[in-house]
Amino acid sequence: MSIAQTDVLIVGAGPAGLASAIQLKRQGVTRVTVVDREPEAGGMPRLCHHTGFGVWDFHRLYTGPQYARRYVALARELGVELLTETTITGWRSERALTFTSPGGLGAIEARAILLATGVRERPRAARLIPGYRPRGVFTTGSLQRFVDEEHLPVGKRAVIVGAEGVSLSAFMTLTGAGVAVAAMITEFPRDQLYLPYAPAKWWLMDVRHPTPIRTATRITRILGRKRVEGVEVESLSTGQRQVIPCDTVVFTGDWIPEHEVARKGELAMDAGAKGPRVDGQFRTSAPGVFAAGNLLRGAETAATSAMEGRFAAGHIADFLAGRAWPRRRLPILAQSPIIWAFPNAISVSDDPTRLKRVSFRVEKFIDDAVVQVRQGRKVLHEQRFSHLLPNETMRMKGDWLSRVDFGGDPPQVILTG
Template sequence: MSSPILTPDVAIVGAGPAGLAAATALGDKHGISALVLDREQTAGGIPRHCDHPGYGIRDLHTFISGPNYAKRLTEAAVRAGADIRTSATVTAMSADRTLQVTTPAGLLTIAPKALVLATGARERARPARLIPGDRPQGVYTTGQLQNIVHLQHKKVGKHAVIVGAELVSWSAAMTLRHAGCRPVLMTTEYPSPESYAAFNIPGTTLLRVPVRTRTRIVGITGKHHLESVEVENIDTGARDHIACDTLIFSGDWIPDHELPRAAGITLDPATLGPLVDTALRTDAPGVFAAGNMLHPVDTADIAALDGTHVADRVADYLATPSWASPQQLRITCEAPLRWVAPGLMAPGEPAPPRQRLLLWTDELVRRPRVAIHQDGHLVASKTLPWPASPGRVFRVPWSIMDRVRPDGGDVSVSIDNARATGFVPGRRALIGVG
């Protein structure tokens, strides 16, 4: 017996901030009811797991906890007419947008006129980071930790080491404190903590978490339960053992890209997410992508604003279903920049979300001088008053691209006053990743 076939105008895979915001904008602004699919039992995405404030600043202009933020986004999407189906796992996708979905009620085939991929990103677990040693209990990613503590209401250990010193690392520290587990060390390979000073200073003083820079975990000990980790100073090679019963791997993100990869959609080799233009279009007709599967990883409100942006582009496509665009130029970047999003542009087309070019750097540059080259020639440069800092997205005004020639070659973005030391933490984690 064949599975039922649904043919909505728009299907959205992922009920996190990007997917829910897209569904809300499609309904409220364009009168289009979207079908939203999510494999979790409850809509809302990662913010559901983060029971601390700091959500909704840019999109909702408020300052609330993750669960409240997820609830507001979900309720807004429902009011806008979205059909949200949870416990719905997309098991296959084809380039013509057809989805095979497993649900509690059985199998579904969904053939939408337009498709938005908003499956987000995940942290690399210990196996992908190639850290040797024993395989004891007590080793988690931040996402696993928050699920255990905030959703399952279970306990972890008593003393924890956190790998990474970015925004999500401090989120992990707060979750550990909530669970009665004391963070005894935060370790980062970078020369300085990656998160904003507004998080570093309260974290080190109020949470009293010591941070070791230029260090990495090189060994894990514990036959059944975690007993200690071995920490190495990258510059001196000195090592010591830190006693702990909990180890949290934070950051080091990778997009949930299995669906577009299996469908043959072109991926950006730098981000590992779908390669898109400023309209967030992939190279598969009618297939868009939004949120942290494009820029792993940014804050939830930025992902939501991606969803709002892509809704307009989807509505344009449904009104005039053409995938043709002016000649697109490839946008790449040079070290210490690791990736840039979007990776394609067509001069004269709409700017990307928030009129920002998003990049990731492996080196701290406090007053970066951003340069744009085309055909080997400098076409624009601008010194920005905010830093390019590892561990968080570096935002560059899109106006810097105004002088790019439509009839020219591809475009390269660089930071002219970077030291270009070649230091790229975490690159070994890319080995063996599909």
């Protein structure tokens, strides 16, 4: 097996991976290699044929594919080595990965590795929705591949499961393909189309294609044998069930990191986020291995992923320049109804002044919440929130990170009162 050498090996050519590669080149790192299993680099934005990308990174408004092309072009210009159709199959050693590709099998050994493998949406089976297995069941991603990548026909009338940002993306893809949307359903008592989605929701779902959003509703069954014929839904307030006829169902959101490479490398994982635990410098539990972007937790926007990739690049460059890998670290744990906190680990050498904020997500709407960070019996931090929103990243102050005692228990982020 041939073993190639590089300075930084990045797995995943989406916004996080490419932004990181570009920044590494700008900081003077000689050899940066990005591998991606898809035939084209660019990641998820390639599939999102609507506008809304690029404001943070390029100060321009792009569609997803334009945005992806811009990143790929920039990476190429700066001399990043881009290997597509290259599937990572495992770890050869601490900092070498094996791959398979049309050119054969091989391995790449690097001085540092960045995992940026992204996320997928939980499909119907993983959500344990009973019924037959008819055609016509999608996630947003598969729907977009059908419509925009392969130009395949979809149905006539769809139900969208989920009412968050990505659900609106599915709505746009469906209506753009001439599919009527019968309803959007969410288990939450309100939709989660917060800013910046609210104006688009008003325009698209109230004015142009008036569409009901059924809140406090869950999907209990898929009807139809060969093709979807409807969905059975249940009102969580009354328990009443009802069938909505449709030939297409799109499951949106409910993200799970594509963590196969991370788990094969036995990196410490966060049970709530389902991604590798990283400290404030995007360092995983394995020396020289970093992780960034949506692999870390359910989905943030492309811009957030790109920003993380860029920040991670700085820390990777420092590591290559000789910054020592921290000897001690503690996980930062979260307790339901808080799903995860980020960073989800803290290392002795983290510089807390660089982390002004700690982000977290909750699993439901909570009003008048008090979030505490405790270490053992000691309260490191307490903060009041008038509203906590699901499917939205919340932020608390990060000054408590400097008060963590590395000889103590892992800090816990909890909800009190």
